[in-house]
Amino acid sequence: MITKRIIPCLDVKNGRVVKGINFEGLKDMADPVEMARFYNAAGADELVFYDITASVEGRTLFTDILRRVAAEIFIPLTVGGGINTLEDFDRVLKCGADKVSVNSGAIKNPGLIPAAAQRYGDQCVVLSVDVKRVDGRFLVFAKGGRENTGIDALDWLEQGVKNGAGELVVNSIDTDGVKNGFDLELLDAVAKRCPVPIIASGGAGAPEHFIELFANHPGVDAGLAASIFHTKQVEIGALKRTLRDHGIEMRL
Amino acid sequence: MIAIVDYGVGNLFSLASSVKSLGAEVLVTHEAKDLEAATHILLPGVGAFADAAAKLTATGLVPVLRAQTQQKPLLGICLGMQLLFDTSYEYGVHKGLGLVPGEVCPLADDLKDPSLKVPHIGWNALDITPGRESDPLFKYVKNGEYVYYVHSYYAKNCAANTLATSEYSIPVTGAVRQGLVYGTQFHPEKSGDTGLRLLRAFAEL
Numbered sequence: 001m002i003t004k005r006i007i008p009c010l011d012v013k014n015g016r017v018v019k020g021i022n023f024e025g026l027k028d029m030a031d032p033v034e035m036a037r038f039y040n041a042a043g044a045d046e047l048v049f050y051d052i053t054a055s056v057e058g059r060t061l062f063t064d065i066l067r068r069v070a071a072e073i074f075i076p077l078t079v080g081g082g083i084n085t086l087e088d089f090d091r092v093l094k095c096g097a098d099k100v101s102v103n104s105g106a107i108k109n110p111g112l113i114p115a116a117a118q119r120y121g122d123q124c125v126v127l128s129v130d131v132k133r134v135d136g137r138f139l140v141f142a143k144g145g146r147e148n149t150g151i152d153a154l155d156w157l158e159q160g161v162k163n164g165a166g167e168l169v170v171n172s173i174d175t176d177g178v179k180n181g182f183d184l185e186l187l188d189a190v191a192k193r194c195p196v197p198i199i200a201s202g203g204a205g206a207p208e209h210f211i212e213l214f215a216n217h218p219g220v221d222a223g224l225a226a227s228i229f230h231t232k233q234v235e236i237g238a239l240k241r242t243l244r245d246h247g248i249e250m251r252l
Numbered sequence: 253m254i255a256i257v258d259y260g261v262g263n264l265f266s267l268a269s270s271v272k273s274l275g276a277e278v279l280v281t282h283e284a285k286d287l288e289a290a291t292h293i294l295l296p297g298v299g300a301f302a303d304a305a306a307k308l309t310a311t312g313l314v315p316v317l318r319a320q321t322q323q324k325p326l327l328g329i330c331l332g333m334q335l336l337f338d339t340s341y342e343y344g345v346h347k348g349l350g351l352v353p354g355e356v357c358p359l360a361d362d363l364k365d366p367s368l369k370v371p372h373i374g375w376n377a378l379d380i381t382p383g384r385e386s387d388p389l390f391k392y393v394k395n396g397e398y399v400y401y402v403h404s405y406y407a408k409n410c411a412a413n414t415l416a417t418s419e420y421s422i423p424v425t426g427a428v429r430q431g432l433v434y435g436t437q438f439h440p441e442k443s444g445d446t447g448l449r450l451l452r453a454f455a456e457l
Contacts, residue, residue, distance in 0.1 A: 001419050003375045003398065040444070045375055071269045076400060076442050096265045098402075098442060121299045123371050123402040166371050197373045218367070221374065251375040251398040 003249045004214045005045035005222035006236055007199065008229040010035060012081075013052045015061040019226050036069045039229070042236040044075065045251060048101070048169075048224060051081030052144075063095045070096020080128055080169075084108065089116050093124070101126040101169060104142045106160065107149060117164025126199075127165035129153060131186055132173040138186055145173045153186075158193045168194060169224065171201040179205025179228070182213050182220075191219025199224050207234060207242050214248045253277045254455060255290035257317070257332075259308045262298035267329070270441040270448060276455050284316045291324060292455060293317070297331030301342040301356065301405070304331050314349065321351060325432045325457040330403060333428065333435030342405050352430040354410025359403070365421035371404045376418035376438075378426055378446075384415045388457055389427065389434060392449035399426070399438035399446055406437060432457075 011019045016030040036047055049069070051062045059082065070077060079092040080101030089100050100120075106112050106127060117125045130141045131153040138153035157168055170190050172183030182203045191198055200213055204225040213220055228234045237252075244250040254271055256264055258280045271278045271294070279286055287293055295317070297304050308314060317326065328336045337348045340356035348356070360370045375398040380390060401418065407425040417423035418438070428435045434454065440447035 001376065002372065002401075005374055067265075070266055072273065074266065074270050074273070074441055074447060075444050076402075093263045094265065096263070096269070098263075098266070119299075122404070123373065124298070167373060195369055196371070197369055221369070 001249050003045070003251045004243070005199075006043075006210070006240060006250075007046045007048055007222050007224040008039050008044050008236070009048040009050060009201070009224050009226045011050045011052050011226060012062055012065065014055070014058045015065060017230070018052070019230065032065045033068050035230075036073050039236065040073045040075060043240055043252065044236055045222070046076040046078065047073065048078045048080065049097075050101075051079070053082070063091060066092060066095040066097065078126055080126070085112070086115055086119060089120060089124075093120065099124055099126050099167065101128045103128040103130070107140070107142050107151070113160055113163040113165055117166070122164050122166035125165050126167045126169060127157065127160040128169035128171065129157060130171050130173055131183075138189065141173060145176075154189055154193050157190055161194045161196050165196065167197045167199065169199045169201055172203060175203030176201075178203055181205065181209040182223070184213070184217055187213075187217055187220050191217070197221040201225070204228055204234070207239050210239060210243060211246050211248070214243060215246060253279055253290050254292045254294060255286050256280045256294045256296060257287070257308075257313065258282045259304075259311045259313065261304045261307055261331070262296060264296055267294065267296050267441045270451060271455070274448065274452050274455055282311050282313065284313060287313065287316050287320050290320075292457065293320060293324065293326040295326060295328040295332035295335065297329065297335060299331060301331065301334060301340040301348075302344065302346045305335060305340075305346055305348065308335065317349070318351070321431070321433050323432075325434060325454065327454050328433075328435040329441070330437060330439055333437055334405060334407060336428070336433060336435050337407055337410070340405065351433045352410060352413050352428050352435065354407050354413065354428075356405050357408050359406050359420075359424070362408070363421050368421050371402055372420055372424065373402050375400055376420065376424075378416045378418060378438075379423065380416045381414050387415055387429065389415060389429070389450065389453050391453040391456070393446060393453070397446045399436075399440070399443040401438045403437060407435075
């Protein structure tokens with residue numbers, strides 16, 4: 001059977017990985033290529049690279065890094081950040097991305113997902129969304145979680161799947177950074193409406209959170225995290241062995 | 253030299269990089285003379301069947317591929333494997349290369365567990381067909397190793413040519429062989445060390 005997936009996320013700014021870097025045993029803790037190598041060897045099932053650069057120079061640096069990673073890491077690579085047009089898809093796919101994650105770009109341009117799915121296939125288009133509870137409803141937030149769009153998150157994701165998104169990254173603003181576990185209520189609600197693979201993001205703080213996620217929420221396919229992996233608070237190989245000991249299928 | 257057929261479908265960067273990492277000489281090409289000069293041919297592919305089949309036909313390489321597969325090993329990957337079959341039922345009925353008997357059908361129609369998702373995305377264990385363990389493609393790969401899949405359609409009615417499957421409430425065709433023509437539904441170039449070992453075995457054929 002298919003395994004659950006563990007996915008480290010690398011936020012890259014001006015050619016460096018940022019957010020919670022506290023690695024031991026690496027020469028340069030913030031070098032994205034070295035971190036990618038490290039995670040590949042540690043057993044990561046996939047890597048997500050998020051470009052949080054604003055400048056043109058930073059963007060050029062990012063695509064250069066991506067090319068270097070793709071030349072030597074042979075597991076799936078998903079790339080997000082600043083994806084607003086089909087040209088952006090093309091740019092990162094040519095550098096070795098396998099999947100492209102859209103977030104704000106899909107809000108600004110509702111035609112982006114259908115056009116990208118038609119050109120590159122559903123499997124290439126990942127819809128990433130930042131969700132926060134407002135008055136008991138799950139709403140979509142844009143601009144890195146700063147702006148309330150007023151859009152119902154469940155409707156948005158369902159429509160995104162109909163438009164051709166082949167996978168979803170569901171990031172809960174409410175649980176992000178709290179390290180108290182994933183937003184299971186949100187994830188279950190999404191899984192009920194969306195029949196594509198779902199990647200949970202936001203809130204992982206300990207192996208128990210992944211056990212709970214995969215053992216009791218079968219609609220979730222993968223767990224994504226950044227700082228807990230970067231700081232080695234949770235070590236990927238050990239985490240995957242623990243999950244397997246709990247009867248969850250893992251690639252080891 | 254290993255030739256990767258470039259017919260304008262998908263990104264060949266990772267595939268070329270993975271073959272290069274084995275120390276093999278690689279050429280991404282759409283020239284008949286390169287396929288003729290090659291020792292091995294890789295036929296990649298992503299996207300929709302009809303579009304890919306039309307693009308491959310438009311290159312004029314189909315008769316060349318057909319002739320070359322009599323003399324040297326070819327490996328079709330993902331959609332490149334699906335193109336090897338007689339027929340695909342992806343959005344209509346489309347003719348494939350007919351190099352491996354069988355047809356390509358929607359996974360969603362056949363899954364026994366309706367809660368399973370399509371596309372079938374992720375790592376799945378390779379169940380090598382009993383009796384096929386000694387196929388040279390598996391020289392460096394053991395039964396049960398994990399490989400990476402991303403697809404919504406799958407090959408069926410091809411049991412006689414099936415080298416391996418992966419369980420997804422049904423046995424999903426994972427690898428096939430007809431003579432020198434091989435195919436993998438999974439992506440060896442994205443299957444970590446396991447995939448590289450499989451590519452190494454192919455390069456040594």
